[in-house]
Amino acid sequence: MVNLKGKRTLQREENNGLLFYRFPSLAACGEVVHGVFTRLGGVSRPPYHWLNVGRSVGDDQKAVDTNHDLICRALGIHRGDIATAYQVHSANVAVVGLEDRGRVAFQTDALVTNRPGVFLMLRFADCVPVALYDPIRRAIGLVHAGWKGTLSQATRKTVETMVEAYGSRPTDLIACIGPSIGPCCYQIGENVVKLVSRVFPHQPQLLHQRRDGSCSFDLWEANRLQLAALGVHQIEGSGLCTACHHDEFFSHRADHGRTGRFAVVMGLRGED
Numbered sequence: 098m099v100n101l102k103g104k105r106t107l108q109r110e111e112n113n114g115l116l117f118y119r120f121p122s123l124a125a126c127g128e129v130v131h132g133v134f135t136r137l138g139g140v141s142r143p144p145y146h147w148l149n150v151g152r153s154v155g156d157d158q159k160a161v162d163t164n165h166d167l168i169c170r171a172l173g174i175h176r177g178d179i180a181t182a183y184q185v186h187s188a189n190v191a192v193v194g195l196e197d198r199g200r201v202a203f204q205t206d207a208l209v210t211n212r213p214g215v216f217l218m219l220r221f222a223d224c225v226p227v228a229l230y231d232p233i234r235r236a237i238g239l240v241h242a243g244w245k246g247t248l249s250q251a252t253r254k255t256v257e258t259m260v261e262a263y264g265s266r267p268t269d270l271i272a273c274i275g276p277s278i279g280p281c282c283y284q285i286g287e288n289v290v291k292l293v294s295r296v297f298p299h300q301p302q303l304l305h306q307r308r309d310g311s312c313s314f315d316l317w318e319a320n321r322l323q324l325a326a327l328g329v330h331q332i333e334g335s336g337l338c339t340a341c342h343h344d345e346f347f348s349h350r351a352d353h354g355r356t357g358r359f360a361v362v363m364g365l366r367g368e369d
Contacts, residue, residue, distance in 0.1 A: 107133065107276075107335050112171040114138045115148065116345070120228065120273040122333045123363075129230055129237070130216065131363040132172055133275050133335075135345045139164040141357060149347070149357025151220050156357060168360055174216050179362070181218045182208060184241050188249035190258040193217065206246050207255040211236035211263050214367030220358035222347040223283075223339050225316050226275035227252050227324075228363050229259065236263040239363050244289060247316055248296045253323040267328035275361060276346055279338030280305050280315035283350070289314065297322065 107118035115138035123129045139148030140163050145156040148164050169176045180197045182205035191202040193210040202208065208217040209229075217239040219226065224243035231237070238259055242251045259265040285293075290304060290312050297303055300322060305313045317334055324332055343351040347359050 106333060107337065111138075113167065115167055115171045117171065118276070118335070120275075120333055120335075122271050122331065123228065123230060123273060126230060126232060126271070128213070128235070128366045129363070130172055130174065130366055131228065132168070132361070133226065134168055134171075134360045134362070136343075136347050136357060136359055137345060139167060144352065144355045145357035148359065150218075150360040151222075151358030154357055155355075168362065172216075172362060174362075174364065178214055178364070178367075179216045179218050180208060180210070181220075182206065182241075184219065186224075186241075186243050186245040188246055188251040188254050190238075190251075190255050192258065192262050206242070207238060207240040207251055207258075209236065209238040209255060209259050209262060210365070213365040216362055216364030218360055218362045220360060221275075221277065221339075222349045222352075222356055222358050223278040225277040225320055226361040227255070227320055228273040228275065228361070229255065230271045230273075231259060231263065231265040231269055232271065233269045234259075234263045234265050235365065236265055237363055237365060239361065242316070242320055244283075244285065244314060244316065247319045247323075248292055250296075250323060252320045253327060256324065256327050256329065267324075268330065270324075270329045271331045272324050272329050272333070274317055274320055274332065274334040276335050276337040276339050276342070277316060278340045278348065278350055279317065279336075280313050281338055282340035283313045283316060284311050285314045293319075 229238035
């Protein structure tokens with residue numbers, strides 16, 4: 098299952114005025130609670146309108162707190178059960194347990210857990226969300242991968258962490274690549290072009306030549322390649338560019354650097 102660039106495959110949902118999406122392959126798994134939230138439905142004011150969950154972008158902290166509460170209410174979870182991270186565009190992965198609920202992992206861009214009732218949350222505004230689910234070992238992972246994280250192999254390292262921590266087999270994993278800036282819009286400079294060519298020396302399809310002579314980088318495909326190289330073959334993509342759709346999603350590129358962050362939340366349903 099690979100669908101990275103076609104029509105939208107995400108399931109569109111609304112709850113209490115919040116618009117969010119779910120991946121069909123994860124939605125079919127009853128124990129997985131997840132949501133790819135948009136910028137719509139919260140209380141933040143411009144330029145962070147409306148559902149900003151980023152605390153370090155200049156938004157009013159009370160508004161950010163309210164937005165977190167709205168997201169939890171939409172998913173039917175408790176805010177104190179969320180584990181998150183202080184994201185720094187790294188490939189650092191944190192293994193999260195029950196004791197990490199309500200905590201922030203320092204300098205981390207990927208989280209994994211096998212504990213029901215622990216909900217992982219990361220923040221995005223063009224970078225790639227990658228959600229991982231192992232239905233056999235009952236474990237999940239969530240990755241934040243911009244160009245730095247992608248070139249540092251954050252997605253590959255997260256899968257490897259699940260293998261080491263939980264005994265996951267890549268062939269069992271379901272991987273979902275969420276809304277992020279697409280190759281249509283992600284123009285990069287010559288320094289990044291050189292880095293892409295060095296990290297992916299035999300993958301010229303990752304760089305798209307533009308009419309003005311510049312290049313764009315296909316982050317979706319670069320993360321898919323990391324998954325496929327490990328043996329992950331159940332890969333679902335949204336085909337949804339955040340820069341093209343910044344009416345729904347925060348986009349650092351389309352909003353010229355002054356914008357909020359949208360949330361991706363994922364967890365295993367707790368025991369009743």
